[in-house]
Amino acid sequence: MRILIFGYGYMGKIRHQVLRRHPAVREIKVVDPGLDPSGTDLGDQLLPADQPIPWSQFDALFVCTPNNVTADIVVEGLRRCGRVFCEKPPGRNWEDFCRIADAAASVPGHTLAFGFNHRLHPSVQAAKAMIGQGGLGEILYLKGTYGKSGGRHYQQSWRNRREISGGGILLDQGIHMLDLFQLFLGSVAPVEAVLVDSFWNCGVEDNAFVLLRSERGTPAFLHSSATLWKHTFRLEIGCQNGYLIASGLLSQTGSYGREELVIGKRQFEDEALALGNPREEIIHFDRDESWEKEVQEFLAAIQERRPPVHGTLEDARRVMEVIRDVYAMVEFPSAPARSG
Secondary structure: OEEEEEOOOHHHHHHHHHHHHOOOOOEEEEEOOOOOHHHOOOHHHEOOOOOOOOHHHOOEEEEOOOHHHHHHHHHHHHHHOOEEEEEOOOOOOHHHHHHHHHHHHOOOOOEEEEEOHHHHOHHHHHHHHOOEOOOOEOEEEEEEEEEOOOOOOHHHOHHHOHHHHOOOHHHHHHHHHHHHHHHHHOOEEEEEEEEEOOOOOOOOOOEEEEEEEEOOOOEEEEEEEOOOOOOEEEEEEEEOOEEEEEEOOOOOOOOOOOEEEEEEEOOOOOOOOOOOOOOEEEEEEOOOOHHHHHHHHHHHHHHHOOOOOOOOHHHHHHHHHHHHHHHHHOOOOOOOOOOO
């Protein structure tokens, strides 16, 4: 298979590394107008920015670009190639997503997937297997915290410029946790939300607090933050017969800590002496294959001429609907002056 990658930033490099290891991939080309050829080791893999793109030569393309150009490239890619993998988020806003969805509807037999790799993290997969009959029973609630510390150059990043990104930490990072909520609960809708630009003063939210409810009435609460000075990923799942806590995250930097799943089983006073403090089992995970699994699934869908299983258009639609509705229900305040 011949692959075309648009964008060679953080995600473009990850996809490039994974694709190079895939046995079905024989050629990769990269398009990034902002990249200096002399400053990379891509060699002839980098397509000249001043030449037309030879669409017909490629079997699939990966879109790893800033949000403001994502929809344009995905739409063009669907029309010219028909097989597109798009990083999250699928555009800056609901309108961008609808353009992508409309383009997909007009291309019979297309293959389109979106980058929601957190679904394939080992702690999440292990937790999902323990829900329902034969496990810990039905879910009573979800609580998710996902945040980072920003960093010295946070204010200069395109991710925090509304005209490019479309939103702040909710759209950039919280979207992953919202996708996980829907993995476990199905469709969820926001009930209440608070967004603040409390520290970074970028004009987009650096903290998002969102209360949601599933179609069956199960509540979920999200805190997405760019002011968690300790990088944090934590998903709590309360069930009828116990609880699950997925925390830590196998990442490129390792800053989220060791990935683990805590399994606790409900115990009442007639079942054990430790009321409210049940025995827990902790499973550690030291290998993240989510990137490889995501790429393998997308390329397999192309080869087998079937729809993708993960990161589908419907998955993207549901999470973008939530973000659209959260932004619509909150009148975003101007940032207070930061002292110190």
